[in-house]
Amino acid sequence: DAGVIQSPRHEVTEMGQEVTLRCKPISGHDYLFWYRQTMMRGLELLIYFNNNVPIDDSGMPEDRFSAKMPNASFSTLKIQPSEPRDSAVYFCASSRGPNNEQFFGPGTRLTVL
Amino acid sequence: AQSVTQLDSQVPVFEEAPVELRCNYSSSVSVYLFWYVQYPNQGLQLLLKYLSGSTLVESINGFEAEFNKSQTSFHLRKPSVHISDTAEYFCAVSAGGSYIPTFGRGTSLIVHP
Numbered sequence: 001d002a003g004v005i006q007s008p009r010h011e012v013t014e015m016g017q018e019v020t021l022r023c024k025p026i027s028g029h030d031y032l033f034w035y036r037q038t039m040m041r042g043l044e045l046l047i048y049f050n051n052n053v054p055i056d057d058s059g060m061p062e063d064r065f066s067a068k069m070p071n072a073s074f075s076t077l078k079i080q081p082s083e084p085r086d087s088a089v090y091f092c093a094s095s096r097g098p099n100n101e102q103f104f105g106p107g108t109r110l111t112v113l
Numbered sequence: 114a115q116s117v118t119q120l121d122s123q124v125p126v127f128e129e130a131p132v133e134l135r136c137n138y139s140s141s142v143s144v145y146l147f148w149y150v151q152y153p154n155q156g157l158q159l160l161l162k163y164l165s166g167s168t169l170v171e172s173i174n175g176f177e178a179e180f181n182k183s184q185t186s187f188h189l190r191k192p193s194v195h196i197s198d199t200a201e202y203f204c205a206v207s208a209g210g211s212y213i214p215t216f217g218r219g220t221s222l223i224v225h226p
Contacts, residue, residue, distance in 0.1 A: 033213075042216075042219055
């Protein structure tokens, strides 16, 4: 298996623009997680899905952020409109169960100017 | 509720010296415990985990961690570190069942030649 795939790896955009981050989890994994990592706040869980259904989105910072999982092999995290404080590395991870090992993607480094 | 504390944000050490990265947790029930490692510009990857059984768990690259229930700790140790061990290390705890892991803030291990 190729592991968790994220795209793009780097994204530079201007404030106010819409940003869409994409994730393909490992086949057979029922859980999918979106994290954000910054120097100031560390690793933050934004939202996670079980069998394509959002279970807990309490970590989503505000309404500008939204996430979807239309099928078992694809998820998106969208920021609209983007702001400079959204600059961070965004990770997607997947696992077979809630307490199983999480497999992380390589991350998307987002810079909002 | 579950929480995890990594007391040291940064641990500098010389090559071939021993190291201990501290992790303390709080949970009202039995726990699953994890250590993840993040190398520069990469996602996190599982280093080792405790689910049940022996309280001492080992990784393939010489790290070990001991589950201490009375002290609610899961410290990570290595008797002799290498330059290549320079990375960010994250402790995570789960109360089991349907609870997903909570990650600590991370400890940056810096190995000097």
